[in-house]
Amino acid sequence: MSVGHDKPRRIRDPERTRERLLQAAFREVYRYGFQSAGIDAILAATNVTKGALYHHFESKEALGCAIIEEVIATFPRDRWLLPLQRSQDKDPIDALISVVRGIPARPSDIRGGCPLVNLAQEMSQLDEQFRKRLAKIFGGWQEGVAQTLRRGQYQGSVRRDLVAEETASFLIAMVEGYEVLAKNAQDPKVWHLGIRNIVGWLNSLRAPRRSRRRGPGLMSKGRAVQQRRRFRRRRN
């Protein structure tokens, strides 16, 4: 801001500082968990003062909530929801298979596991604020997958005896379960085996050819509403 200075000075950019703190905090939490994440380690990684950190995030808890909403929430959105929205012209099962195959499986991803599962496992029992925010992410993820399945049911390419929400939660459980196994094995092969199994299961959701030939529109809006009611009843 100060113009006419001889020495070059670092220009203050509060937004950038906040973003750097957020990313460093995410990396620290991703590795050690929220409770063991060190504020000092985050400050050292960013070269920011404690005062500046607490200016941007009033507490460690507030920093944790920002990590969930601004970093972790982007993973299901960018890897699942946006690609599924963009492939409305594709066969829904093909779209889901391509999303599952596209989940990053670099050695660092396998080592660290799924950030959403890490934090959900650690904090769901301990902090209701965290739990609810993470549950919202799981809920949005499930709804995006369920919408894709419903589109397939409407078009006749996905089995109509399935309850879309239930099947979506089953897919998410499979993906998260294999993330757990692969992280414990610290071995991408476990993850690749998982993808193959999940893809095989996804293929089993396709409608048999005969009912597919009958074409779209066979599941009426009334049938879909009925199915969702059945799902809600079963949960309650």
Add this chain to the structure above:
Amino acid sequence: MSVGHDKPRRIRDPERTRERLLQAAFREVYRYGFQSAGIDAILAATNVTKGALYHHFESKEALGCAIIEEVIATFPRDRWLLPLQRSQDKDPIDALISVVRGIPARPSDIRGGCPLVNLAQEMSQLDEQFRKRLAKIFGGWQEGVAQTLRRGQYQGSVRRDLVAEETASFLIAMVEGYEVLAKNAQDPKVWHLGIRNIVGWLNSLRAPRRSRRRGPGLMSKGRAVQQRRRFRRRRN
């Protein structure tokens, strides 16, 4: 030990003290994770001195290893491996279904989640000793389920196109995935929905009736060996 004392004294029982420490440490780790588990909280819960704790467990790490091997390892063994061994006269898929339905789902189980997943998620990247011990538990669990499936394949009641080890790891991923979702939801309904989905999937592993009628012995030992080789090749 001192006899002839007037005042009644607590008799020292090192084995019992060790067991009480272990159980209290397990509960503390189950709730807060290993890194955040407080030694002081464990001492307070057991009324044991720090010296006595370090007499039984030379470090916090040694205590963690004992928790894995003496407490956590009992869960897959008591809930999966022993019941499966005891039901050799039962249809293997029925046996697996009954094991899945028998997984405890008390509110406290749902709140705390699966102790094996909790610790594997937290520590697999951070501590190679812990990771290997936990991987051994997952491995034994997988092998027990795979044996059950192979028995079914041999008898003709389980589909022979399945690779038993792969299918076993898929089942474990589903179970652990739903444990994660139910813990995040803090809601047993999510778990019950999971059981229903997993049972449906287990039913899909049954051999079609025709091949079942051909009776046992159709999968030769050679075929079984071939299949296991195929599994190993795929992993490598």
